[in-house]
Amino acid sequence: MEINAAFFVDLFLHSLSLWWVIVPSIFLGLIVGAIPGFSAANTIIVLLPFTLIMEVEVGLVFMVALYCASRMGAGIPAILVNIPGTAGAAATPLDGYPMVKKGQGQRALAISFTASTIGGLLTTAVALASMPILARVGFYMHSVEMVVVMLFGISLIATIAAKDTLKGLIAGFLGLMIGSIGTDHVYATPRGTFGILELYDGIPLIPALVGLFAISEAFLVIEGESILSRHGRERLKTGSWLQTIDGIKITLKKWWHVAWTSLIGLVIGVTPGAGAAIAAFVAYQQSRALSKTPELYGTGHVEGLIAPESANNGVTAGTLIPLLVLGIPGGATAAIMLVVMQYQGVNVGPRLFAEQPLLGYGIFMAMFVTYLLMALTILPMSRYMSRVTLVSTTYMSPLIIGFTLIGSFVPREYMFDMYLAFAFGILGYIARKTGYHVAAILIGVILGPLMEGYMLVALQKSDGDFLTLFSSPLGNVLWLALALSLVLPPFMKHRQRRRKGVFAEGEG
Amino acid sequence: MITPQICSGTRRVSRRSLLKFGAAAAVLGGSASVVSRAFAAGFPERNIDIVVPTREGGGADRNLRAFTAVWKKHLDTNFEPGFYPGASGRVGYEVYMGKFEPDAHSLIFGNMGPEVLNWVVKEPSFNIDDYVYWGRVDTDPGCLFVGAESKLKTIEDVVAEGKKRKLNVGTSRLAHPASIGMLALADKTGIEVNLIPLSGGKKTVAGAVTGEVDLSVLTSGTVAAAGDAVRTLLVFNDENVLGEALDSAPTMNQHFGTDLPPMLSSRAFGIHKAAIDNHPDRFEMLQSTFRKVFEDPDYKASVLKGKGHWEYVNYGGVEECGKFKQAMLSLGAQYKPFLTGG
Numbered sequence: 001m002e003i004n005a006a007f008f009v010d011l012f013l014h015s016l017s018l019w020w021v022i023v024p025s026i027f028l029g030l031i032v033g034a035i036p037g038f039s040a041a042n043t044i045i046v047l048l049p050f051t052l053i054m055e056v057e058v059g060l061v062f063m064v065a066l067y068c069a070s071r072m073g074a075g076i077p078a079i080l081v082n083i084p085g086t087a088g089a090a091a092t093p094l095d096g097y098p099m100v101k102k103g104q105g106q107r108a109l110a111i112s113f114t115a116s117t118i119g120g121l122l123t124t125a126v127a128l129a130s131m132p133i134l135a136r137v138g139f140y141m142h143s144v145e146m147v148v149v150m151l152f153g154i155s156l157i158a159t160i161a162a163k164d165t166l167k168g169l170i171a172g173f174l175g176l177m178i179g180s181i182g183t184d185h186v187y188a189t190p191r192g193t194f195g196i197l198e199l200y201d202g203i204p205l206i207p208a209l210v211g212l213f214a215i216s217e218a219f220l221v222i223e224g225e226s227i228l229s230r231h232g233r234e235r236l237k238t239g240s241w242l243q244t245i246d247g248i249k250i251t252l253k254k255w256w257h258v259a260w261t262s263l264i265g266l267v268i269g270v271t272p273g274a275g276a277a278i279a280a281f282v283a284y285q286q287s288r289a290l291s292k293t294p295e296l297y298g299t300g301h302v303e304g305l306i307a308p309e310s311a312n313n314g315v316t317a318g319t320l321i322p323l324l325v326l327g328i329p330g331g332a333t334a335a336i337m338l339v340v341m342q343y344q345g346v347n348v349g350p351r352l353f354a355e356q357p358l359l360g361y362g363i364f365m366a367m368f369v370t371y372l373l374m375a376l377t378i379l380p381m382s383r384y385m386s387r388v389t390l391v392s393t394t395y396m397s398p399l400i401i402g403f404t405l406i407g408s409f410v411p412r413e414y415m416f417d418m419y420l421a422f423a424f425g426i427l428g429y430i431a432r433k434t435g436y437h438v439a440a441i442l443i444g445v446i447l448g449p450l451m452e453g454y455m456l457v458a459l460q461k462s463d464g465d466f467l468t469l470f471s472s473p474l475g476n477v478l479w480l481a482l483a484l485s486l487v488l489p490p491f492m493k494h495r496q497r498r499r500k501g502v503f504a505e506g507e508g
Numbered sequence: 509m510i511t512p513q514i515c516s517g518t519r520r521v522s523r524r525s526l527l528k529f530g531a532a533a534a535v536l537g538g539s540a541s542v543v544s545r546a547f548a549a550g551f552p553e554r555n556i557d558i559v560v561p562t563r564e565g566g567g568a569d570r571n572l573r574a575f576t577a578v579w580k581k582h583l584d585t586n587f588e589p590g591f592y593p594g595a596s597g598r599v600g601y602e603v604y605m606g607k608f609e610p611d612a613h614s615l616i617f618g619n620m621g622p623e624v625l626n627w628v629v630k631e632p633s634f635n636i637d638d639y640v641y642w643g644r645v646d647t648d649p650g651c652l653f654v655g656a657e658s659k660l661k662t663i664e665d666v667v668a669e670g671k672k673r674k675l676n677v678g679t680s681r682l683a684h685p686a687s688i689g690m691l692a693l694a695d696k697t698g699i700e701v702n703l704i705p706l707s708g709g710k711k712t713v714a715g716a717v718t719g720e721v722d723l724s725v726l727t728s729g730t731v732a733a734a735g736d737a738v739r740t741l742l743v744f745n746d747e748n749v750l751g752e753a754l755d756s757a758p759t760m761n762q763h764f765g766t767d768l769p770p771m772l773s774s775r776a777f778g779i780h781k782a783a784i785d786n787h788p789d790r791f792e793m794l795q796s797t798f799r800k801v802f803e804d805p806d807y808k809a810s811v812l813k814g815k816g817h818w819e820y821v822n823y824g825g826v827e828e829c830g831k832f833k834q835a836m837l838s839l840g841a842q843y844k845p846f847l848t849g850g
Contacts, residue, residue, distance in 0.1 A: 138714070185705065188598065188629070200595040326717060328734075329710055342815040343814050457706070460676075
C-alpha cells in the first residue's frame with residue numbers, strides 16, 4: 001500500500017465515518033477527565049471488557065478519543081474551581097483560576113479549549129508526518145538529559161521564590177521533602193513512611209493535588225460569598241458569546257505560542273516514562289522565561305494558560321509514538337492500550353506500519369479527527385460551564401471538599417488517601433494564609449521523585465560520578481538552554497529598567 | 509493504581525450469539541453451582557478478590573486475565589483484580605495479609621521469584637509462612653537481551669566488551685532471579701557489571717531498546733513480547749523452550765558449561781494459611797477448579813490470544829510451590845549482601 005497524500009485523505013474520511021464512536025467517547029472522556037481521580041487509564045480499564053468485544057479498530061478509536069477528551073476535560077475544573085484532577089493539569093490553574101476570579105471564566109475556558117485543540121491537531125499532524133524521526137527521541141533523551149529537563153520544571157520554584165525568596169524556597173524544599181517519602185528506588189527501603197503502608201509507593205499525586213489546590217481554596221473562599229470579585233460576578237452575569245469568541249480569537253492570535261509549547265509536549269511525550277505533568281511545567285517555565293511580561297504570570301495571563309494546556313495535549317500524540325513504532329508504551333494509558341492490542345492479536349512495533357498501515361496511521365488520524373470534533377462540541381459549552389462559578393460559596397465549598405475527597409479515594413481505594421487530601425488541604429490553607437506558594441510545594445511533590453529516579457540511574461551508570469551530568473552533548477545543550485532561560489529574563493529586565501531610567505533622566 | 513475490574517473473554521458477540529451464550533451459561537452456571545454448593549456449602553458466595561502486587565498492563569495482568577477468563581467458568585464466579593504496586597511488590601502482600609479476610613474469597617497473584625527474594629532483603633510485617641502459594645500458573649526463565657540496534661550482537665560481544673569496561677545492565681529490580689543470573693554470568697566470565705534497577709519490565713525493555721543501558725535482564729516472556737525491538741542473547745534456564753521467539757539464544761549452562769539452576773519467575777496464586785485451616789472444603793474447591801483450567805482447551809486459546817507463551821504454562825500445586833519458595837529463600841540468602849547493598 002502506497003503511503004501518499006491520497007492515502008491520508010482516504011484515512012481522514014474513514015476516521016470521520018467513525019464519528020458515532022468518537023462523539024460519545026468525547027463526552028465520556030470530558031466527564032471522566034473533569035472528575036478528580038478518574039483518568040483515561042482508569043476508565044479504559046473499567047470498560048476493558050467492552051473494548052475487547054469491539055472490532056479492534058473501533059476499540060482503539062474509542063480509547064484514543066477518550067484519552068484526548070479526558071486530557072482536555074481535566075482543564076475544566078482546574079480553571080473553574082482550582083481542582084487539577086490529574087497531574088497533567090497541575091500547571092493549568094496557575095493562570096486559569098485567577099482569570100476566573102476576574103469573571104473571565106468563559107474566556108479562560110475558550111482559551112483552554114482552543115489551545116488544546118490547536119496543540120492536539122498540530123502535534124498529531126507532526127506525529128503523522130515524522131513518526132520514524134520522533135520515535136528516535138527516546139534514543140537520545142536518557143537519564144542525564146531527563147535530569148536537566150526536570151530542572152526546567154523544578155526551576156519554577158526559583159521563579160516563584162523571586163517574589164519572596166525565603167518563603168518560596170522553603171515551600172519548594174518542603175515539596176521536595178514530601179516527594180521523597182516512599183521506598184527508595186534501588187533497595188526498596190521505606191523512607192519517611194512512619195510505617196504507614198499506604199505511603200510505601202510514595203505520596204499519591206491526586207490527594208496532594210486536590211488537597212493543596214482545591215481543598216485549601218475551598219477553606220479560603222468560604223470566608224467570602226463568592227469565588228468571584230464583585231466586578232467579576234457582574235461581568236460573568238452579563239457575559240455573552242463574545243467572551244467565547246474573544247477567547248478563540250486571542251488564542252488564534254497567539255498561534256505561535258500554542259505551536260511551540262505543544263511541540264514541547266510532543267517531544268516530552270515521546271520520551272518513554274516522561275508525562276504530561278513534566279510537559280506542562282516545562283512549557284509554563286519556558287513560556288514565562290521567554291515572555292516580555294513575565295511579571296504577569298500567575299495573575300491570569302493568557303500565555304500562562306495557553307502553555308500548559310497546549311503542552312499536555314501535545315503529550316497525547318507523543319505517548320503513542322513509542323508504543324506504536326517501538327512497541328514501548330510511553331505512559332499508563334498507552335500501557336493499557338498495549339494490553340488491548342495484544343489481546344486483539346495486533347503486532348505493535350515497526351511491523352504494525354508495514355503489515356497494517358491502515359490501523360497504525362489510522363490511530364493518529366482518529367486522534368486528529370477527535371480534536372476537530374471536540375472543538376465543535378465543547379467550545380459552545382464554555383458559556384454554560386463558566387456559570388458554575390456563580391454558585392455561592394456556602395454550597396460551593398462543601399461541594400468541592402466532598403467531590404475532591406471522593407476523587408482522592410478513587411485511584412487506589414484507600415480511606416487513607418481521603419485523610420491525606422484533607423491534611424494537604426490544611427497544609428495548603430496555612431501556606432496561603434502565611435504567604436507561602438502552594439504551587440512551589442506541589443512542583444516539589446510531583447517532579448521531585450521523578451528527578452530522583454533519573455538522577456539515581458545517571459549516577460549508578462557512572463559509579464557515582466556527578467560529572468556524568470555534563471557528559472552528553474545533548475545534555476550540555478539543555479544545560480546551556482536552562483542557564484540562559486534562568487539568567488536572560490532578569491538580565492533583560494535589568495537592562496530594560498536601566499534604559500527606561502536613562503530615558504527618564506534624559507527627559508527630566 | 510488500584511482498579512477493580514471484571515475479567516472477560518474476547519469473543520465478538522452478535523445479539524443471537526449473546527442470547528445463546530447467555531442461555532448456555534445460565535444452564536451450565538446453574539449446574540455448576542449445584543455441584544459447588546454440594547461440595548463447599550455455597551462457596552464462592554461472591555466474587556473472588558485477587559490482589560496483584562504490580563501495576564496493571566504488565567505481565568501479571570496479562571497472565572491473570574488469560575487464566576481467570578477460563579477459571580471463572582469452572583468456579584462459577586467472577587474475579588475482581590485489584591492492583592497494589594509499590595516497594596517491589598511488598599505493598600500488595602502487606603495489603604493482602606493485613607486487609608483481606610482469610611475466608612478464601614480473596615487470593616494473591618504473585619511472582620514467586622522476585623517477591624520471595626524481597627523477604628530476604630527485609631522481612632514483612634507478617635510471618636511469611638502465614639500465606640501459602642498453592643497454584644502455579646507458569647514458570648518463566650530470565651534472559652539477557654539487548655536493543656535491536658545494539659552493537660553487541662552475541663553473548664561473546666557482551667563478554668568481550670565487559671572485559672574492556674564495566675557494563676550497565678538494566679533490571680526491573682535488584683531482587684530478581686534474572687539479576688542473580690546476570691551476577692552468576694559476571695562471576696563465570698570475569699566481566700564487570702553495574703546492575704541498575706529501572707522499576708518494572710516496561711522500563712527495563714525501554715532501557716535496552718533506547719540505549720540507556722548496554723543490556724538488560726528480565727523474564728523472557730516479557731522480552732519475547734517486545735518482538736523485533738529487542739534481541740535475546742542468553743537464557744538462564746536448562747533449555748530455550750521458546751526458540752526463535754527468543755532469537756534461538758543459547759542457555760547459560762549450554763554455552764558456558766555452568767550448572768546454574770534455572771533462574772525462574774513463577775506466577776502463582778497464594779492464599780492465607782488461616783483460610784486453608786478454617787475452610788479446607790473451600791480450598792479444595794479452589795484447587796480442583798484451578799486444575800481443570802489447565803485441561804480446558806479454552807485456556808490455551810486464551811493464552812495464545814493474549815500473546816502469551818503456552819510453553820511456559822506449568823501447573824504446580826502446594827508442594828511444587830513450597831519447593832520453589834524455599835529455593836528462592838536459599839538463593840536470596842546466598843546473595844543477600846548484594847540484594848541489601850550490605
